[in-house]
Amino acid sequence: MKKIINGQHIHKTFAAVKDKITVLEDISVAIYEGEFVSVMGPSGSGKSTLLYTLSGMDTIDHGEITFNGQSLTACGETELADIRRQQMGFVFQQPTFLKNLAIIDNIVLPALRDNRKKGKELANKAKQLLEKTGIGDLAYRMTNQVSGGQLQRAEICRALINEPKMIFADEPTGALNSRSAEEIMKNFLQINQQGRTILLVTHDAKVAAQSERVLFMKDGQIVDELHLGKLSNSFLENRTEKVTSKMLKVEM
Numbered sequence: 524m525k526k527i528i529n530g531q532h533i534h535k536t537f538a539a540v541k542d543k544i545t546v547l548e549d550i551s552v553a554i555y556e557g558e559f560v561s562v563m564g565p566s567g568s569g570k571s572t573l574l575y576t577l578s579g580m581d582t583i584d585h586g587e588i589t590f591n592g593q594s595l596t597a598c599g600e601t602e603l604a605d606i607r608r609q610q611m612g613f614v615f616q617q618p619t620f621l622k623n624l625a626i627i628d629n630i631v632l633p634a635l636r637d638n639r640k641k642g643k644e645l646a647n648k649a650k651q652l653l654e655k656t657g658i659g660d661l662a663y664r665m666t667n668q669v670s671g672g673q674l675q676r677a678e679i680c681r682a683l684i685n686e687p688k689m690i691f692a693d694e695p696t697g698a699l700n701s702r703s704a705e706e707i708m709k710n711f712l713q714i715n716q717q718g719r720t721i722l723l724v725t726h727d728a729k730v731a732a733q734s735e736r737v738l739f740m741k742d743g744q745i746v747d748e749l750h751l752g753k754l755s756n757s758f759l760e761n762r763t764e765k766v767t768s769k770m771l772k773v774e775m
Protein backbone atom coordinates (compact mmCIF):
# COMPACT_ATOMS: atom_id res chain seq x y z
CA MET A 524 0.00 0.00 0.00
CA LYS A 525 1.15 3.55 -0.74
CA LYS A 526 2.12 5.84 2.11
CA ILE A 527 0.10 9.05 2.09
CA ILE A 528 2.06 10.37 5.06
CA ASN A 529 5.61 9.48 5.84
CA GLY A 530 7.09 11.09 8.94
CA GLN A 531 10.72 10.40 9.73
CA HIS A 532 12.50 11.31 12.98
CA ILE A 533 10.06 14.08 13.86
CA HIS A 534 11.29 16.25 16.69
CA LYS A 535 9.25 19.14 18.03
CA THR A 536 9.84 21.49 20.92
CA PHE A 537 7.90 24.42 22.35
CA ALA A 538 9.49 27.34 24.13
CA ALA A 539 8.82 27.22 27.89
CA VAL A 540 9.55 29.90 30.51
CA LYS A 541 13.20 28.96 31.02
CA ASP A 542 13.97 26.34 28.43
CA LYS A 543 12.38 24.34 25.62
CA ILE A 544 10.05 21.42 26.23
CA THR A 545 10.25 18.43 23.91
CA VAL A 546 6.75 17.48 22.78
CA LEU A 547 7.54 15.04 19.96
CA GLU A 548 10.69 12.98 20.29
CA ASP A 549 12.14 11.23 17.25
CA ILE A 550 8.80 9.97 15.92
CA SER A 551 8.76 7.96 12.71
CA VAL A 552 5.29 7.09 11.47
CA ALA A 553 3.59 6.16 8.21
CA ILE A 554 -0.09 6.45 7.33
CA TYR A 555 -1.21 4.47 4.29
CA GLU A 556 -3.67 5.56 1.62
CA GLY A 557 -7.23 4.67 2.57
CA GLU A 558 -6.38 3.88 6.20
CA PHE A 559 -8.42 4.98 9.19
CA VAL A 560 -5.95 5.58 12.02
CA SER A 561 -6.60 6.98 15.46
CA VAL A 562 -4.22 8.32 18.06
CA MET A 563 -4.77 7.79 21.78
CA GLY A 564 -2.67 8.62 24.81
CA PRO A 565 -2.74 10.47 28.11
CA SER A 566 -3.41 14.20 28.19
CA GLY A 567 -0.30 16.14 27.16
CA SER A 568 1.34 13.15 25.45
CA GLY A 569 1.55 15.05 22.14
CA LYS A 570 -1.43 13.70 20.16
CA SER A 571 -2.71 17.02 18.82
CA THR A 572 0.81 18.24 18.14
CA LEU A 573 1.48 15.12 16.10
CA LEU A 574 -1.70 15.71 14.08
CA TYR A 575 -0.83 19.36 13.46
CA THR A 576 2.75 18.62 12.42
CA LEU A 577 1.80 15.72 10.12
CA SER A 578 -0.70 18.00 8.38
CA GLY A 579 1.79 20.84 8.01
CA MET A 580 -0.26 23.12 10.28
CA ASP A 581 2.64 23.30 12.66
CA THR A 582 6.40 23.25 12.03
CA ILE A 583 8.92 20.75 13.38
CA ASP A 584 12.46 21.27 14.68
CA HIS A 585 14.03 18.31 12.87
CA GLY A 586 12.88 15.44 10.71
CA GLU A 587 11.03 15.04 7.46
CA ILE A 588 7.34 14.79 6.63
CA THR A 589 5.99 13.92 3.21
CA PHE A 590 2.36 14.06 2.20
CA ASN A 591 1.35 12.25 -0.98
CA GLY A 592 5.01 12.15 -2.02
CA GLN A 593 5.59 15.87 -1.47
CA SER A 594 7.87 17.11 1.29
CA LEU A 595 5.91 19.34 3.69
CA THR A 596 9.07 20.26 5.54
CA ALA A 597 10.59 21.72 2.36
CA CYS A 598 7.48 23.74 1.42
CA GLY A 599 7.02 27.48 1.88
CA GLU A 600 3.97 28.86 3.75
CA THR A 601 1.93 29.58 0.60
CA GLU A 602 2.56 26.17 -0.90
CA LEU A 603 1.69 24.54 2.43
CA ALA A 604 -1.56 26.52 2.64
CA ASP A 605 -2.46 25.35 -0.88
CA ILE A 606 -1.78 21.70 -0.02
CA ARG A 607 -3.85 21.97 3.16
CA ARG A 608 -6.75 23.67 1.43
CA GLN A 609 -6.78 21.46 -1.67
CA GLN A 610 -5.77 18.05 -0.35
CA MET A 611 -6.62 17.99 3.35
CA GLY A 612 -9.77 18.47 5.37
CA PHE A 613 -9.85 19.39 9.07
CA VAL A 614 -12.38 18.77 11.83
CA PHE A 615 -11.77 20.12 15.32
CA GLN A 616 -13.37 19.57 18.72
CA GLN A 617 -14.74 23.09 18.91
CA PRO A 618 -16.82 24.58 16.10
CA THR A 619 -14.96 26.94 13.77
CA PHE A 620 -17.88 28.10 11.60
CA LEU A 621 -18.40 31.84 11.24
CA LYS A 622 -21.47 32.85 13.26
CA ASN A 623 -22.71 35.46 10.78
CA LEU A 624 -22.92 32.99 7.86
CA ALA A 625 -25.50 30.26 7.21
CA ILE A 626 -24.34 26.63 7.40
CA ILE A 627 -24.20 26.27 3.61
CA ASP A 628 -22.12 29.43 3.16
CA ASN A 629 -19.64 28.25 5.79
CA ILE A 630 -19.25 24.96 3.91
CA VAL A 631 -18.69 26.62 0.55
CA LEU A 632 -16.25 29.23 1.87
CA PRO A 633 -12.95 27.27 1.69
CA ALA A 634 -13.69 26.18 -1.89
CA LEU A 635 -14.46 29.69 -3.16
CA ARG A 636 -10.81 30.70 -3.08
CA ASP A 637 -9.99 28.26 -5.89
CA ASN A 638 -13.34 28.42 -7.71
CA ARG A 639 -14.63 31.99 -7.46
CA LYS A 640 -16.92 31.67 -10.47
CA LYS A 641 -18.50 28.41 -9.39
CA GLY A 642 -20.57 29.56 -6.40
CA LYS A 643 -23.77 27.85 -7.56
CA GLU A 644 -22.01 24.57 -8.35
CA LEU A 645 -20.36 24.62 -4.95
CA ALA A 646 -23.68 25.33 -3.21
CA ASN A 647 -25.15 22.26 -4.92
CA LYS A 648 -22.17 20.20 -3.85
CA ALA A 649 -22.56 21.46 -0.28
CA LYS A 650 -26.24 20.47 -0.34
CA GLN A 651 -25.33 16.97 -1.53
CA LEU A 652 -22.78 16.63 1.25
CA LEU A 653 -25.33 17.80 3.83
CA GLU A 654 -27.82 15.23 2.48
CA LYS A 655 -25.25 12.43 2.70
CA THR A 656 -24.36 13.47 6.22
CA GLY A 657 -28.02 13.32 7.19
CA ILE A 658 -28.69 17.04 7.73
CA GLY A 659 -29.86 18.14 4.28
CA ASP A 660 -32.68 20.24 5.75
CA LEU A 661 -30.33 22.47 7.78
CA ALA A 662 -28.47 24.15 4.91
CA TYR A 663 -29.89 27.62 5.48
CA ARG A 664 -29.90 27.62 9.29
CA MET A 665 -27.47 29.82 11.19
CA THR A 666 -24.92 28.12 13.45
CA ASN A 667 -26.91 28.94 16.62
CA GLN A 668 -30.01 27.24 15.18
CA VAL A 669 -28.56 23.71 15.13
CA SER A 670 -27.36 21.28 17.80
CA GLY A 671 -23.68 20.65 18.59
CA GLY A 672 -23.81 17.28 16.83
CA GLN A 673 -25.49 18.76 13.74
CA LEU A 674 -22.91 21.55 13.63
CA GLN A 675 -20.09 19.01 13.81
CA ARG A 676 -21.62 17.10 10.89
CA ALA A 677 -21.75 20.36 8.94
CA GLU A 678 -18.08 20.94 9.79
CA ILE A 679 -17.35 17.51 8.30
CA CYS A 680 -19.13 18.63 5.11
CA ARG A 681 -16.88 21.67 4.99
CA ALA A 682 -13.83 19.43 5.42
CA LEU A 683 -15.03 17.45 2.37
CA ILE A 684 -15.96 20.31 0.05
CA ASN A 685 -12.58 20.35 -1.73
CA GLU A 686 -12.59 16.55 -2.06
CA PRO A 687 -9.48 16.11 0.08
CA LYS A 688 -7.31 13.02 0.01
CA MET A 689 -7.18 12.96 3.77
CA ILE A 690 -9.15 14.14 6.80
CA PHE A 691 -7.45 15.17 10.05
CA ALA A 692 -9.76 15.24 13.05
CA ASP A 693 -8.78 16.44 16.52
CA GLU A 694 -11.21 15.10 19.16
CA PRO A 695 -14.18 15.48 16.78
CA THR A 696 -16.55 13.80 19.24
CA GLY A 697 -15.02 15.30 22.39
CA ALA A 698 -17.72 17.92 22.94
CA LEU A 699 -20.68 15.71 21.96
CA ASN A 700 -23.09 13.40 23.76
CA SER A 701 -22.78 9.68 23.02
CA ARG A 702 -25.60 9.61 20.46
CA SER A 703 -24.15 12.50 18.45
CA ALA A 704 -20.70 10.93 18.74
CA GLU A 705 -22.09 7.71 17.22
CA GLU A 706 -23.57 9.64 14.31
CA ILE A 707 -20.28 11.47 13.70
CA MET A 708 -18.42 8.15 13.70
CA LYS A 709 -20.89 6.75 11.14
CA ASN A 710 -20.04 9.73 8.95
CA PHE A 711 -16.30 9.15 9.33
CA LEU A 712 -16.67 5.45 8.54
CA GLN A 713 -18.68 6.28 5.43
CA ILE A 714 -16.03 8.80 4.32
CA ASN A 715 -13.32 6.18 4.87
CA GLN A 716 -15.30 3.57 2.92
CA GLN A 717 -15.27 6.00 0.01
CA GLY A 718 -11.48 5.74 0.05
CA ARG A 719 -10.45 8.78 2.07
CA THR A 720 -7.66 8.43 4.60
CA ILE A 721 -8.50 9.56 8.14
CA LEU A 722 -6.24 10.43 11.06
CA LEU A 723 -8.22 11.07 14.24
CA VAL A 724 -7.14 12.02 17.76
CA THR A 725 -9.40 10.82 20.55
CA HIS A 726 -9.63 10.05 24.28
CA ASP A 727 -12.56 7.71 23.69
CA ALA A 728 -11.73 3.99 23.36
CA LYS A 729 -15.05 3.31 21.60
CA VAL A 730 -14.23 5.93 18.99
CA ALA A 731 -10.70 4.62 18.47
CA ALA A 732 -12.05 1.07 18.25
CA GLN A 733 -13.87 2.00 15.05
CA SER A 734 -10.65 2.85 13.25
CA GLU A 735 -8.46 0.13 11.76
CA ARG A 736 -5.21 1.02 13.51
CA VAL A 737 -4.64 2.78 16.83
CA LEU A 738 -1.38 4.53 17.69
CA PHE A 739 -0.68 5.00 21.41
CA MET A 740 1.40 7.96 22.52
CA LYS A 741 3.17 8.65 25.77
CA ASP A 742 5.61 11.45 26.62
CA GLY A 743 6.02 12.56 23.01
CA GLN A 744 6.59 9.13 21.53
CA ILE A 745 4.48 6.48 19.82
CA VAL A 746 4.96 3.66 22.29
CA ASP A 747 2.56 1.04 20.93
CA GLU A 748 0.02 0.34 18.21
CA LEU A 749 -2.96 -1.91 17.68
CA HIS A 750 -4.05 -3.33 14.31
CA LEU A 751 -7.79 -3.89 14.41
CA GLY A 752 -8.62 -4.12 10.72
CA LYS A 753 -11.72 -2.57 9.18
CA LEU A 754 -14.73 -2.38 11.49
CA SER A 755 -16.90 -4.73 9.46
CA ASN A 756 -14.55 -7.60 10.34
CA SER A 757 -15.30 -7.73 14.05
CA PHE A 758 -17.55 -6.58 16.87
CA LEU A 759 -17.18 -3.11 18.33
CA GLU A 760 -17.39 -4.28 21.95
CA ASN A 761 -14.40 -6.64 21.56
CA ARG A 762 -12.44 -3.98 19.75
CA THR A 763 -13.19 -1.40 22.46
CA GLU A 764 -11.98 -3.85 25.13
CA LYS A 765 -8.74 -4.36 23.21
CA VAL A 766 -8.17 -0.60 22.92
CA THR A 767 -8.97 -0.03 26.60
CA SER A 768 -6.61 -2.73 27.83
CA LYS A 769 -3.79 -1.47 25.61
CA MET A 770 -4.42 2.08 26.83
CA LEU A 771 -4.27 0.95 30.47
CA LYS A 772 -0.85 -0.64 29.79
CA VAL A 773 0.37 2.57 28.12
CA GLU A 774 -0.75 4.66 31.10
CA MET A 775 1.01 2.40 33.66
Ligand SMILES: Nc1ncnc2c1ncn2[C@@H]1O[C@H](COP(=O)(O)OP(=O)(O)OP(=O)(O)O)[C@@H](O)[C@H]1O
Nearest residue numbers: 537538546564565566567568569570571572573726
Ligand atom coordinates in the same frame (compact mmCIF):
# COMPACT_ATOMS: atom_id res chain seq x y z
N1 LIG B 1 1.63 26.28 21.59
C1 LIG B 1 2.20 25.65 22.62
N2 LIG B 1 3.16 26.25 23.37
C2 LIG B 1 3.76 25.60 24.38
N3 LIG B 1 3.46 24.34 24.76
C3 LIG B 1 2.52 23.70 24.06
C4 LIG B 1 1.82 24.32 22.96
N4 LIG B 1 0.92 23.43 22.46
C5 LIG B 1 1.05 22.31 23.21
N5 LIG B 1 1.99 22.48 24.17
C6 LIG B 1 2.42 21.46 25.13
O1 LIG B 1 2.80 20.30 24.41
C7 LIG B 1 2.42 19.12 25.10
C8 LIG B 1 1.57 18.26 24.19
O2 LIG B 1 0.37 18.93 23.91
P1 LIG B 1 -0.75 18.28 22.99
O3 LIG B 1 -1.88 19.24 22.92
O4 LIG B 1 -0.14 17.83 21.72
O5 LIG B 1 -1.13 17.00 23.85
P2 LIG B 1 -2.40 16.07 23.75
O6 LIG B 1 -1.89 14.68 23.95
O7 LIG B 1 -3.15 16.34 22.50
O8 LIG B 1 -3.21 16.52 25.01
P3 LIG B 1 -4.80 16.55 25.32
O9 LIG B 1 -5.23 15.12 25.26
O10 LIG B 1 -4.88 17.11 26.69
O11 LIG B 1 -5.44 17.40 24.28
C9 LIG B 1 1.71 19.58 26.36
O12 LIG B 1 2.63 19.56 27.42
C10 LIG B 1 1.30 21.00 26.04
O13 LIG B 1 1.23 21.78 27.21
